[in-house]
Amino acid sequence: MTTALTGLTAVVTGGASGIGLATAGLLAEQGADVAVLDRDLSGLPAPLRGFTADVTDDRAVRAAVEGAAEAFGGIDILVNNAGIGAAGTVEDNTDEEWHRVLDVNVLGVVRTTRAALPYLRRSSAASVVNVCSIAATAGLPRRALYSAGKGAVLSLTLAMAADHVREGVRVNCVNPGTVDTPWVGRLLDAADDPVAERAALEGRQPTGRLVSAREVAAAVVYLASPAAGSTTGTALAVDGGMAGLRLRPEPRS
Numbered sequence: 001m002t003t004a005l006t007g008l009t010a011v012v013t014g015g016a017s018g019i020g021l022a023t024a025g026l027l028a029e030q031g032a033d034v035a036v037l038d039r040d041l042s043g044l045p046a047p048l049r050g051f052t053a054d055v056t057d058d059r060a061v062r063a064a065v066e067g068a069a070e071a072f073g074g075i076d077i078l079v080n081n082a083g084i085g086a087a088g089t090v091e092d093n094t095d096e097e098w099h100r101v102l103d104v105n106v107l108g109v110v111r112t113t114r115a116a117l118p119y120l121r122r123s124s125a126a127s128v129v130n131v132c133s134i135a136a137t138a139g140l141p142r143r144a145l146y147s148a149g150k151g152a153v154l155s156l157t158l159a160m161a162a163d164h165v166r167e168g169v170r171v172n173c174v175n176p177g178t179v180d181t182p183w184v185g186r187l188l189d190a191a192d193d194p195v196a197e198r199a200a201l202e203g204r205q206p207t208g209r210l211v212s213a214r215e216v217a218a219a220v221v222y223l224a225s226p227a228a229g230s231t232t233g234t235a236l237a238v239d240g241g242m243a244g245l246r247l248r249p250e251p252r253s
Helices: 018-029 058-072 095-105 107-120 144-167 182-190 194-203 213-224
Strands: 009-013 033-038 049-052 077-080 126-131 169-176 235-238
Touching (some): 009 018, 009 107, 018 077, 033 058, 095 107, 095 144, 107 126, 169 213
Parallel strands (some): 009 033, 077 126, 126 169, 169 235
8 A cells, every 4th residue: 555655765763762663653654664773673663674873873873874775775754863861950960961962962963864964865855854842942940951952953953954955855853742751751750759740741731641652753754754845944843732822720619
C-alpha cells in the first residue's frame, strides 16, 4: 500500500526510545525507510534499522549517516531528536555540565545536519525537523541550562531554514510541552512526592494532561512530509496550549 512517505528515507537521532522511537515508528507506518541513530539499539523493532552513534562524536555521526545513506540510497528527512535533560538554576550546574548538555542538545544537531546535508541537497523532498521544547519560549523554573540549549535550537532552526531554503531543504522544529516519556518518568521517580509532581506538571498544561510521544511524532511527521512543502522556519508547539493560552482560574465550588 502506498502511503504519504513511500520512497523516502528518514534518519532519526535518539530514535530508540521516547519521542524518537514514536517518531521513527510513525515515519515507517507512513511508508518511509527509517534509520535510527542511537547509542543503544537493543530492542529496536522492525522495520527500523539501527546505526550506532553518539551525537557528541563527529566521526561516529558521519559514519552512521553515510551508512544510512548507502543502505537506503539517500536521505530525504532528518529528525534531530537526540537530547538530554538538565535541572537547576544558573547556580546549580558546573561548567562541565553546561558543556556536556550543550554538546548533545545543540552541537548534536549541528553534527548530524552537517553530515546529512550533502544527501539532503540531492533530494526532491528534503526536510529537517529539530525537536526543540516549550522551554525555548517560556520561562520555566529550574531549567536554566536546558532552556538555554533549546533556545539555541530554536534560533538554529531559523538560521538553517534561511541558509538552505534555496537548496530545497526545509527546516522546522517542534516545541513539545511536558511529554509522558521514560525521561520524565525518571524525573518523577526522583521527586520527593512523585504524585504531587506529576499533578503539577499536568496542571501547568491547559489540557490538564501530559503530551503523548505519539502526538509529538505526528507533528514531526507532518512537518517532514511533502504535505508541508511550503512550511519552513516554523516552530510548531505541541504543548497542550501551554505557550499560547492564559486560562482564568476555575471557580471554587
